[in-house]
Amino acid sequence: MNTLRKHAFPAFYGLLIYFTVRLLHDLAVDEQFWKRDWGLNILEMACSVLVGYVCVYTFEKLFRFYDLNGALQSNYQGVFKELALLVIANLIVVCAIFIPMAALTDDGLSWADLADLTIIPTLYALVYYGIVRSSSWLKAYVGNRLLLEKITNQQLETELKFLKAQYHPHFLFNALNTVYFQMDEDLPGAKKSIEKFSELLRYQLYDQQQKVPVFKEIAYLESYIDLQKIRSSERLRLELFFDENLTDQLVYPLLFLPLVENAFKFIGGAYEMSVKANVDQKWITFSVENSIPLIAKGHLKSGGIGLENLKRRLDLLYGEWHELILEKDDESFKASIKIDYE
Incomplete structure (x- = not known):
């Protein structure tokens, strides 16, 4: 030719x-x-x-x-x-x-x-x-x-790596602070906290652009909540519910953590908190609600990654296939994420 x-x-x-x-x-x-x-x-x-x-x-x-x-x-x-x-x-x-x-x-x-x-x-x-x-x-x-x-x-x-890097300072500070106060009063408990802390840190080394089964994300959150309960007031009334059908659905890691962090940081008033996760044929819904001090004013956001960073990560990773809803009244603050896991 x-x-x-x-x-x-x-x-x-x-x-x-x-x-x-x-x-x-x-x-x-x-x-x-x-x-x-x-x-x-x-x-x-x-x-x-x-x-x-x-x-x-x-x-x-x-x-x-x-x-x-x-x-x-x-x-x-x-x-x-x-x-x-x-x-x-x-x-x-x-x-x-x-x-x-x-x-x-x-x-x-x-x-x-x-x-x-x-x-x-x-x-x-x-x-x-x-x-x-x-x-x-x-x-x-x-x-x-x-x-x-x-x-x-x-x-x-590059932006995702930057957002991921912002997790670590706040997380490390809280975890080390918990261990520090346990050293004088409960040495065996401090050892367990260090062990749990190492497991959490290992999980955070996941690539933020690689999905993981949602049951691993839930296990991470349960360990994180156990660590936070040590630092929390005895008045804390915590309700946890994770749908038993949440198993192998794939999600990006550490998207639910900022909501739990935010709740522990700003909880007050009646010291009530609920953490729930549900799944249907298409969507995973994760919600956190916490009571707030009566004097709390303005919008709430955590240090470090914060809710604004979470919004940006969701936009980058899921685009239009997600919903982030933030609601606040005089007594409580509720945040929920809805993700199309398919």
């Missing part, structure tokens, strides 16, 4: 130009070219074939030059510049071969001949350019889209 295109197509291209020019000219002057002297016809066709080979060779050299320099991948100015050079090269070849040929045959060169011999080859050159370079345009477009997507993904990955 490449051999045919290389050796036969240029001749076909030149003859196509010739017969188109010939057709338009003969219709205008009511002439039939096959009744002309065949020696003259063969001469004109030979010149047209020569034009075809020279033009196609020049076009291919121009295409290779632009491909090597990556002009099409840079911007659309490269396309326009290449097209302009192609048209200029085409006109130079046509004027160098066709114009002398027309001037020395028949009744000489007329303005109509000049128009036919420049416009028609230029139109065919544009068609040829569009057909041949369409694949390059498509490759350049796809390449630019892939590059843009890669850059976007890298930016999102």
